[in-house]
Amino acid sequence: MRHRESRLSRSISTTRSTMLGSMMDVPMNVIQIIERASRHHGSTEIVSARSHGEEAHRYTYAEAYQRVCQLGKALRALGLEPGDRVGTLAWNSHAHLEVYYATAGLGLVCHTLNPRFSAVDLEWIINHAEDQVLIVDIDFLPLVKDLLPRLETIRQVIVIDSQLAPAADRIPDALDYEALLATESSSSPDWATVDEHQPCGLCYTSGTTGMPKGVTYTHRSTTLHAYASSLPDSFALSAQDAVMPIVPMFHVNAWGLPYSLPLVGAKIVLPGRALDGESLFQLMEAEQVTMAAGVPTVWLGILEHLNQKSRTFSSLKRTVIGGSAAPESMIRTIESTHKVSVVHAWGMTEISPTGAVNTPTRALRQTDEELSLSLKKKQGRAIPGIDIRIEKADGTTLPWDGSSPGHLLVRGPWVVQQYTGGVVGARSDGWFDTGDIATVDTQGFIHIVDRSKDVIKSGGEWISSIALESTACEHPGVFEAAVIGLPHPKWMERPLLICVPRPNSSLSPRELRDFLAERLPKWWLPDAIELVDSLPHGATGKLLKTELRQQFSHYSLAPADNERTAGGVL
Ligand code: AMP
Numbered sequence: 013m014r015h016r017e018s019r020l021s022r023s024i025s026t027t028r029s030t031m032l033g034s035m036m037d038v039p040m041n042v043i044q045i046i047e048r049a050s051r052h053h054g055s056t057e058i059v060s061a062r063s064h065g066e067e068a069h070r071y072t073y074a075e076a077y078q079r080v081c082q083l084g085k086a087l088r089a090l091g092l093e094p095g096d097r098v099g100t101l102a103w104n105s106h107a108h109l110e111v112y113y114a115t116a117g118l119g120l121v122c123h124t125l126n127p128r129f130s131a132v133d134l135e136w137i138i139n140h141a142e143d144q145v146l147i148v149d150i151d152f153l154p155l156v157k158d159l160l161p162r163l164e165t166i167r168q169v170i171v172i173d174s175q176l177a178p179a180a181d182r183i184p185d186a187l188d189y190e191a192l193l194a195t196e197s198s199s200s201p202d203w204a205t206v207d208e209h210q211p212c213g214l215c216y217t218s219g220t221t222g223m224p225k226g227v228t229y230t231h232r233s234t235t236l237h238a239y240a241s242s243l244p245d246s247f248a249l250s251a252q253d254a255v256m257p258i259v260p261m262f263h264v265n266a267w268g269l270p271y272s273l274p275l276v277g278a279k280i281v282l283p284g285r286a287l288d289g290e291s292l293f294q295l296m297e298a299e300q301v302t303m304a305a306g307v308p309t310v311w312l313g314i315l316e317h318l319n320q321k322s323r324t325f326s327s328l329k330r331t332v333i334g335g336s337a338a339p340e341s342m343i344r345t346i347e348s349t350h351k352v353s354v355v356h357a358w359g360m361t362e363i364s365p366t367g368a369v370n371t372p373t374r375a376l377r378q379t380d381e382e383l384s385l386s387l388k389k390k391q392g393r394a395i396p397g398i399d400i401r402i403e404k405a406d407g408t409t410l411p412w413d414g415s416s417p418g419h420l421l422v423r424g425p426w427v428v429q430q431y432t433g434g435v436v437g438a439r440s441d442g443w444f445d446t447g448d449i450a451t452v453d454t455q456g457f458i459h460i461v462d463r464s465k466d467v468i469k470s471g472g473e474w475i476s477s478i479a480l481e482s483t484a485c486e487h488p489g490v491f492e493a494a495v496i497g498l499p500h501p502k503w504m505e506r507p508l509l510i511c512v513p514r515p516n517s518s519l520s521p522r523e524l525r526d527f528l529a530e531r532l533p534k535w536w537l538p539d540a541i542e543l544v545d546s547l548p549h550g551a552t553g554k555l556l557k558t559e560l561r562q563q564f565s566h567y568s569l570a571p572a573d574n575e576r577t578a579g580g581v582l
Contacts, residue, residue, distance in 0.1 A: 039208040040235035043080075043117035045274050047200075050077030053251060053277030059299050060106040061284040061291070063151075064176050068295075069106055073274065076106065078198035083114035085196040090168055092144060094119030094204050097214060099143035099166075101125050101152040104261045104282040107172045107189060111147050112261070112270050116212040119204035121228065123214040124262040127152050128551035129224075131159060137216045137224055139164050141432070147189065150174065151285060153181040208232035214432070215264055217361045218551050226432030227361050229265070233426040237364040238271040240397045240426075245371045247303070247332055247355065251277035254299055254327075258283055258292060258306030259335065263552045264365040267305055267334070267357075289317030293325075300327040307335035307553040308342060312492065315345055324350050332357050332369075334391075336554045337460060337478045339485040343388050358391035358460060360446060362437065364426035367446075368392040368400075368458050376455070389482070390459040391450075398424040401443065402452055414453030417461045417474060420446045449474070466557055468497035468505050475507055475536050477557075480528075484509055487527050489519035494547050494555045495538065498569055506569055509538035510560060512547055519543065539569040 054074035061068050098115050102108040115122040123141050125134060142165045148156050149172050169186040213229040242249040255278050257269040273280050281299045283292055292314055318324060334357035343354045359365030370392030394400045402410045402418035410418040421443040428437040428444060438444040449461045461476040468475040477495035484493035492512040497505035513519040521541035528537055548556040
């Protein structure tokens, strides 16, 4: 017995001593991504559109890294220390990319600020984050000038392209970005030694349902997200691509592309401030872009331009669309008319942001065109590293049957644990409630039915505002559509459809109603349809339903219509 015990304890202690494994413990650090890109893809280009009548800025990864080194030394000379936050108010540009990396290399936190947030929110966010330095594009100087007296922790403003700023917009004591870099050599600084769990990025949610909340990304979460989102069944990024992130670098790090593109060595094409359909199309053609990434609103503009000018793409092969649901009509036009493959993706600020990407499995590739189109409406399968679950309001897990909608929960190494200031993020059981309602089918394809606060609860059943909007957009006379729920005495809530007609269309509510009646269950039909000139969009291009609800708060659904159309199950 004694003999057996000693053998057992020997084997346990041997196991313990080898528990850590025998692999190198190299911490993940974001600066390594650009450093490696400069060595392995040194001649690959980064092109940055300039918006003040100048030619695009063009340089290579090797040159980009040299400037990252210069910026790193300059920021250190300003007295910034690891952990300090550097705010940015900037478009997608090479300078913004340099800030992403120089801050990471020094152990600073790059805090991308969304210039489309209200001034009140921005003031609150900058003070809350305790940003020390602000790096700004000249377009945002009037905004910063106005905010500056109320920003408690900012000790230096640095201006990109300051010489182009109108005299009235200039900020006394602001430093010029180029002049700052010029003071430093391009040799590699001693980058900070950072633990991979330390933060490198910070982004605030838009706060449509309360105060904005800050999410800090770590070197580890950012690097892992970059790997996972580059995979073939994610964004399928490679050194053969020329990629245009249209999604702003101030909105969840442009879906992580500023990290994943240098990781794989793809050519980067940054559109700057000109986000209209014509400018984007021209830049894509000039730089032979093979992949673009942007929200559906941006695609509305591009498709309108192509339609008006009877143009199409010569190099674009695929486009990732996410941020809000891509309507089926949009997917169909991009795929059928322009022969560009749509990759629908889902994510959120709290997930760095990519959670799911819609790429077909081998079996699904064989399906016919119509089926594949209806599959593309779904937001796809959780990317490796992300675990998902759907549950009822009472916490019961729902099956993956493609027809049981429930609260979508996620967990994984790039999902928020807690917001800045210790605000609770994930639940105590380790899952994060996304606030989205979704179904998951037998193959794991997620279909986002709605935001839980936007879904219309009619007579105890749910009507998906996303599905209604997408069907309305199928009508050739509809440019954009939004659906909100309005209170109803009998059914609790009923849908109101608000549409922007296409220019020169003679769309009438009755015609649209008949069109929807052919495609939707009777009880889903909106109780009223309003035609408007434009719809409000939030800071990230999403429909601002809070504003629509306010705008239509006194709207009354005609009782006769209610009786005629409503058929929810009580
Ligand atoms: P944000 O944190 O501002 O990026 O917003 C995240 C929210 O946008 C998600 O929780 C979803 O409600 C919505 N969203 C993102 N991508 C999609 C998509 N492909 N389809 C539908 N909703 C989406």
